Amino acid sequence: MNKIPSPRRGLDILDGYHSPQLDVSVRLNTNESPFPLPETFTEELEFEIKNLELNRYPNRSASELCLAIAERELLKENEVFVANGSNEVIQSICLAFGGPERSALIFEPTYAMHSQIAKITGTRVVDGFRDAEFKVDTNVALELIEKEKPEIVFLCSPNNPTGNSESPELINSILSELNSTGGLLVLDEAYKEFSETSFEPTVREESNLAFVRTFSKVWSLAGIRLGYLLAPEWCVNMVKTVSLPYHLDSVKQRVGILALKHKEAMKRTVDVTKEERKKVFDALISLPIKVWPSEANFLLFKPESIDAYKLWQELIEEGILIRDCSSWEGLEGCLRVTIGSENENDIFLDAVRKILK
Ligand SMILES: Cc1ncc(COP(=O)(O)O)c(C=O)c1O
Numbered sequence: 001m002n003k004i005p006s007p008r009r010g011l012d013i014l015d016g017y018h019s020p021q022l023d024v025s026v027r028l029n030t031n032e033s034p035f036p037l038p039e040t041f042t043e044e045l046e047f048e049i050k051n052l053e054l055n056r057y058p059n060r061s062a063s064e065l066c067l068a069i070a071e072r073e074l075l076k077e078n079e080v081f082v083a084n085g086s087n088e089v090i091q092s093i094c095l096a097f098g099g100p101e102r103s104a105l106i107f108e109p110t111y112a113m114h115s116q117i118a119k120i121t122g123t124r125v126v127d128g129f130r131d132a133e134f135k136v137d138t139n140v141a142l143e144l145i146e147k148e149k150p151e152i153v154f155l156c157s158p159n160n161p162t163g164n165s166e167s168p169e170l171i172n173s174i175l176s177e178l179n180s181t182g183g184l185l186v187l188d189e190a191y192k193e194f195s196e197t198s199f200e201p202t203v204r205e206e207s208n209l210a211f212v213r214t215f216s217k218v219w220s221l222a223g224i225r226l227g228y229l230l231a232p233e234w235c236v237n238m239v240k241t242v243s244l245p246y247h248l249d250s251v252k253q254r255v256g257i258l259a260l261k262h263k264e265a266m267k268r269t270v271d272v273t274k275e276e277r278k279k280v281f282d283a284l285i286s287l288p289i290k291v292w293p294s295e296a297n298f299l300l301f302k303p304e305s306i307d308a309y310k311l312w313q314e315l316i317e318e319g320i321l322i323r324d325c326s327s328w329e330g331l332e333g334c335l336r337v338t339i340g341s342e343n344e345n346d347i348f349l350d351a352v353r354k355i356l357k
Helices: 039-050 063-073 086-097 112-120 138-148 168-181 233-242 250-259 263-285 308-317 342-356
Strands: 080-083 103-108 124-129 152-156 184-188 209-214 227-230 289-291 298-303 335-338
Touching: 039 250, 063 080, 063 227, 063 250, 080 086, 080 233, 086 112, 086 152, 086 184, 086 209, 086 227, 086 233, 103 112, 103 138, 112 124, 112 152, 124 138, 138 168, 152 168, 168 184, 227 233, 263 289, 263 298, 263 342, 298 308, 308 335, 308 342
Parallel strands: 103 124, 103 152, 152 184, 184 209
Antiparallel strands: 080 227, 209 227, 289 298, 298 335
16 A cells, blocks of 8 residues: 655644634624725726736835835835735744744734644744733743743734733833843734724834734735734844745735725724724623623623533524634633624624524
């Protein structure tokens, strides 16, 4: 019999990414924007695509897009790196700064891909844990950094799937520790625009702080796969050394540049989502359900009168898909719902009321 090749050590124990993609009418499971960008965006894109030289390789450093992002963030072009979704940015960071005999500190429960990508790149994952309200305790964080000397620390703010933001005090404390151990603080800000927490540290050459952002949420472009890194030049340069040549196609580069011109649409998405978040929060909390306050475009909740998995399944029968976190460590019995359009949220709330009756 043919002997098939075995995967490299460590990969065999990994489980992959599991978030069911079911054919339902109301999809509130992956924190996408329910609103497409306006029609004018599509028209402009059509025009731009017609003028692209697709027989040529794309601009290798995506310089126009990096410059557009840099201008928005008041940074320099070479403090920006763009990739195919922020997951690819995270992967590039792990390839550049992680790897065998290196470690990444993660505070669970958090975005599952931080540990998954770290492991795929051979980086050892050090698990820190959040407190009962899902906050990272500064002393716990500093002790772990002192003991483990991780090369990377991932912090997600607002945190997925719990919705809370990290405090500026925590971030500054971790940063000052890492500035002396030589570790990199990676602040994943996929949901930043939905948050009220004002923390405006910026990219500084002498500070080991990198921000990861995405076009998948507030920019309504999950389907295009575009994310970016804001970081000191030395960090961007190291990340560039591990990225593939011409990794970002020409169409995607144009999409990003055009999207940034639709700031008003983006802001409307954020405003409507925040209003709807309050509506969904108030409605859920009036039922036998524990709901955590959220600064993102989703809510974590725990039904108290029905098994969470049963509720999740019954919602699918109603044509509504949310995220089942009930078996994740630290999130036992919890579900996460993305804030959708007004209509989608109403359908979701009606269904929950009906099931809980
Ligand atoms: C915290 C966080 N970071 C990154 C991502 C991935 O975003 P992208 O679509 O840019 O890969 C997600 C997606 O849900 C997320 O929740």
